[in-house]
Amino acid sequence: xxxxxxxVTAVPSPSAGAPIDDAGQAGQAGAWRSFARxxxxxxxxxxxxxAVLASLLSPLLPLPAPDSVNLQVPLxxxxxxxxLGTDQLGRDELARxxxxxxxxxxxxxxxxxxxxxxxxxLGLLTGFRGGRIMDAVVSRAFDCLQSIPxxxxxxxxxxxxxxxxxFAMIAVGIAFSPTFYRVSRAAAATVAGESxxxxxxxxxxxxxxxxxxxxxxNVAAPLIALTSTTFAFGILAEAALSYLGLGVQPPxxxxxxxxSTAADLLNSSPQLTIEPGLMIMLLVLCISVIADALGxxxxxxxxx
Amino acid sequence: xxxxxxxxxxxxxxxxxxVSFAVFxxxxxxxxxxxxxxxxxxxxxxxxxxxxxxxxxxxxxxHQYGTxxxxxxxxxxGRSWYxxxxxxTKIAEGIPITAALVLSALVLTALVAIPSxxxxxxxxxxxxxxxxxxxxxxxxxxPEFWVGLLLILILSQKLHVLPGSxxxxxxxxxxxxxxxxxxxxxxxxxxxICSLYRLTRASAISVARQDYIxxxxxxGLPERTLLWTRLAKNALVPAVTLLGLQLGRLIGIAxxxxxxxxxxxxxxxxxxxxxxxDIPTVLGVVLVTASxxxxxxxxxxxxxxxxxxKAGQS
Numbered sequence: 001x002x003x004x005x006x007x008v009t010a011v012p013s014p015s016a017g018a019p020i021d022d023a024g025q026a027g028q029a030g031a032w033r034s035f036a037r038x039x040x041x042x043x044x045x046x047x048x049x050x051a052v053l054a055s056l057l058s059p060l061l062p063l064p065a066p067d068s069v070n071l072q073v074p075l076x077x078x079x080x081x082x083x084l085g086t087d088q089l090g091r092d093e094l095a096r097x098x099x100x101x102x103x104x105x106x107x108x109x110x111x112x113x114x115x116x117x118x119x120x121x122l123g124l125l126t127g128f129r130g131g132r133i134m135d136a137v138v139s140r141a142f143d144c145l146q147s148i149p150x151x152x153x154x155x156x157x158x159x160x161x162x163x164x165x166x167f168a169m170i171a172v173g174i175a176f177s178p179t180f181y182r183v184s185r186a187a188a189a190t191v192a193g194e195s196x197x198x199x200x201x202x203x204x205x206x207x208x209x210x211x212x213x214x215x216x217x218n219v220a221a222p223l224i225a226l227t228s229t230t231f232a233f234g235i236l237a238e239a240a241l242s243y244l245g246l247g248v249q250p251p252x253x254x255x256x257x258x259x260s261t262a263a264d265l266l267n268s269s270p271q272l273t274i275e276p277g278l279m280i281m282l283l284v285l286c287i288s289v290i291a292d293a294l295g296x297x298x299x300x301x302x303x304x
Numbered sequence: 305x306x307x308x309x310x311x312x313x314x315x316x317x318x319x320x321x322x323v324s325f326a327v328f329x330x331x332x333x334x335x336x337x338x339x340x341x342x343x344x345x346x347x348x349x350x351x352x353x354x355x356x357x358x359x360x361x362x363x364x365x366x367h368q369y370g371t372x373x374x375x376x377x378x379x380x381x382g383r384s385w386y387x388x389x390x391x392x393t394k395i396a397e398g399i400p401i402t403a404a405l406v407l408s409a410l411v412l413t414a415l416v417a418i419p420s421x422x423x424x425x426x427x428x429x430x431x432x433x434x435x436x437x438x439x440x441x442x443x444x445x446x447p448e449f450w451v452g453l454l455l456i457l458i459l460s461q462k463l464h465v466l467p468g469s470x471x472x473x474x475x476x477x478x479x480x481x482x483x484x485x486x487x488x489x490x491x492x493x494x495x496x497i498c499s500l501y502r503l504t505r506a507s508a509i510s511v512a513r514q515d516y517i518x519x520x521x522x523x524g525l526p527e528r529t530l531l532w533t534r535l536a537k538n539a540l541v542p543a544v545t546l547l548g549l550q551l552g553r554l555i556g557i558a559x560x561x562x563x564x565x566x567x568x569x570x571x572x573x574x575x576x577x578x579x580x581x582d583i584p585t586v587l588g589v590v591l592v593t594a595s596x597x598x599x600x601x602x603x604x605x606x607x608x609x610x611x612x613x614k615a616g617q618s
Contacts, residue, residue: 144319147597149556152574152590156327159578159586162336236447240560243449244575263453263564267461277450284445292441 041293048286055101066099096253108234114173119180127188142178150175165247221298228291338581382584391588402569417500425508443498452491548604552597
């Protein structure tokens with residue numbers, strides 16, 4: 001499964017993927033064991049947890065406040081006092097990056113949750129239950145939605161609603177929702193054809209209960225991998241939108257706003273451009289390595 | 305086939321209607337008043353009210369939307385709220401620049417990603433595959449605009465090899481335009497190359513496992529013939545579909561790349577319009593982009609139909 005870029009996410013047609021197996025019902029211990037066999041993914045998970053903890057707990061770390069200005073030490077290189085140096089107002093770069101990472105994570109979460117809330121329930125419903133007309137109407141609607149690139153949709157939302165990160169990220173989530181719809185619809189449709197579903201239906205089980213007991217376990221596996229890739233692209237989208245001035249507004253630190261001020265000082269202080277970018281890269285790389293491992297496990301290929 | 309094309313084309317106007325109405329509806333419930341944004345923070349309430357009236361913002365939502373639709377039937381997208389230039393003119397000026405950027409990036413993406421993906425998939429686990437796959441993983445996690453900034457830093461400001469940013473005139477000065485395009489095109493393509501590489505590689509691996517490839521190999525067909533005839537044709541189907549989808553993504557990301565390199569394409573126009581609350585311009589860009597993407601996806605599907613007639617039906 002390949003999911004990338006802003007918005008339009010390509011998932012090869014469901015028939016090309018491996019059939020949904022019992023991964024959902026397999027013991028959690030088994031899934032964890034096959035995850036641990038991916039050496040790289042394990043390293044990525046450790047690095048990611050450390051980065052997330054550092055950013056969430058940064059107020060407790062012995063660092064200057066991210067917005068405390070000190071004009072005595074502007075644009076300094078790395079030193080013991082400021083591990084990553086300072087910016088044009090003498091603010092500690094490390095403290096700002098950690099504070100910015102917190103915003104990135106929150107923004108990516110917002111976009112991912114929006115995508116899941118819009119895409120998954122509709123996908124499960126049409127895949128499992130949908131009559132031909134309902135399926136066609138909902139699927140075409142999502143097809144249409146997919147023809148608007150995520151960043152362009154975010155630009156439209158911001159133009160209409162005002163420059164705020166929340167609006168921009170909700171738009172990114174809406175642009176991601178067709179992928180969630182398609183993946184959950186395909187998985188639900190596969191399950192709906194199984195004979196045990198026919199059996200429970202003939203025993204008079206209610207649709208809602210069947211979806212919860214049978215379908216959810218099978219859909220969860222492909223969705224977890226998709227959710228993590230979406231989260232990674234949420235981080236990239238936040239950076240891009242804030243860089244353009246459409247998301248987080250200065251003086252609040254965001255990886256995007258930090259890059260946009262740093263771009264003016266590119267020649268004299270390139271470290272200010274390099275450092276926030278490396279943080280974005282680190283987060284996205286770790287998440288996508290983990291997502292790839294999860295994808296391998298859920299598609300039944302196991303460890304490489 | 306024809307009916308599929310017809311149905312998809314018929315959907316386009318419907319999509320445009322829904323999207324444009326949604327933008328109008330959002331504007332009317334918005335906490336921000338475009339007139340106040342346009343006039344700036346020091347504006348008096350009286351001048352805001354006067355501008356609202358001139359922009360038609362004091363009308364009901366349906367009335368505003370009706371007026372806009374009426375103009376659309378006459379081939380007009382209205383006038384920009386910021387500067388008064390017709391939106392069609394504004395977009396027409398930006399399109400050649402964005403087209404040069406996006407189409408060059410699309411060609412570069414296909415030329416690099418498809419052959420390397422096929423080759424890596426054919427020899428999965430080999431030295432090239434391991435190296436290229438690692439590079440692709442890293443390349444996918446870099447934000448395009450950051451790659452652009454790094455390219456400007458290294459190639460333009462430190463080594464002075466290529467110009468970092470500059471006006472793109474299109475048609476007036478071809479050699480200078482081409483030089484100005486190199487860095488933005490590379491920055492825009494890099495993550496797309498990585499994702500298309502990964503997809504092509506994965507689909508080449510799955511095709512290589514098929515019985516008919518094994519049979520051909522066992523029958524002594526040279527590897528090179530195998531790669532470029534049997535394997536390529538079948539592995540290309542998902543790649544072409546992705547390439548169609550990538551056009552939309554490229555247009556979206558061009559909105560970040562253009563400002564980095566000071567290019568006045570439709571992406572830059574849309575970003576500036578969003579900052580200025582210039583709704584008609586933003587709406588124009590959204591409609592033009594969505595139409596282009598829909599047509600591109602349709603073309604990709606038609607191409608797939610000819611590559612693998614059977615796969616196209618599912």
